[in-house]
Amino acid sequence: xxxxxxxxxxxxxxxxxxxxxxxxxxxxxxxxxxxxxxxxxxxxxxxxxxxxxxxxxxxxxxxxxxxxxxxxxxxxxxxxxxxxxxxxxxxxxxxxxxxxxxxxxxxxxxxxxxxxxxxxxxxxxxxxxxxxxxxxxxxxxxxxxxxxxxxxxxxxxxxxxxxxxxxxxxxxxxxxxxxxxxxxxxxxxxxxxxxx
Numbered sequence: 265x266x267x268x269x270x271x272x273x274x275x276x277x278x279x280x281x282x283x284x285x286x287x288x289x290x291x292x293x294x295x296x297x298x299x300x301x302x303x304x305x306x307x308x309x310x311x312x313x314x315x316x317x318x319x320x321x322x323x324x325x326x327x328x329x330x331x332x333x334x335x336x337x338x339x340x341x342x343x344x345x346x347x348x349x350x351x352x353x354x355x356x357x358x359x360x361x362x363x364x365x366x367x368x369x370x371x372x373x374x375x376x377x378x379x380x381x382x383x384x385x386x387x388x389x390x391x392x393x394x395x396x397x398x399x400x401x402x403x404x405x406x407x408x409x410x411x412x413x414x415x416x417x418x419x420x421x422x423x424x425x426x427x428x429x430x431x432x433x434x435x436x437x438x439x440x441x442x443x444x445x446x447x448x449x450x451x452x453x454x455x456x457x458x459x460x
Contacts, residue, residue, distance in 0.1 A: 268325070268326045271323045274319050275320070354402060356378045356380050361409045386409060386411065405430070407433070414434075
């Protein structure tokens with residue numbers, strides 16, 4: 265069990281009932297979108313039980329119960345160093361409305377040789393594609409974003425650059441992703457994927 269507690273002001277029942285909704289926040293405009301807990305919820309509910317305890321004036325406690333694994337792990341397997349990933353040289357348009365995730369993903373792609381164009385939302389991404397004027401090999405976009413979904417963005421980008429490859433990413437569960445018109449997929453991106 266993983267527990268995280270704070271000593272903040274706590275939450276009333278009305279707030280507590282909405283804390284995992286995408287884009288719900290009690291913060292002032294411009295001070296956050298409330299996506300953090302929605303992302304945690306998406307990753308913790310697929311196979312794990314989570315509980316939240318909070319009352320006004322008492323802070324909050326979040327508990328995630330992880331499944332027990334009885335399999336033994338070989339120390340030799342755990343110490344093996346994985347082979348280095350091949351690098352790429354293509355241009356990737358990365359669209360993510362969480363600035364921290366955007367910066368981290370951009371840095372990881374650049375470290376592996378890719379040229380990265382980044383945008384915080386669909387409209388900014390479409391403007392960037394129009395101005396760029398050169399081939400973009402991959403659109404890597406969040407699925408759930410305010411104003412324009414990743415699926416809607418992909419259609420708009422394909423109108424400007426037909427044949428562009430699209431890879432969707434999300435911190436949400438399959439059910440939420442499917443609601444936004446993106447089929448369930450469990451594949452991972454590797455540099456080889458971009459070369460095909």
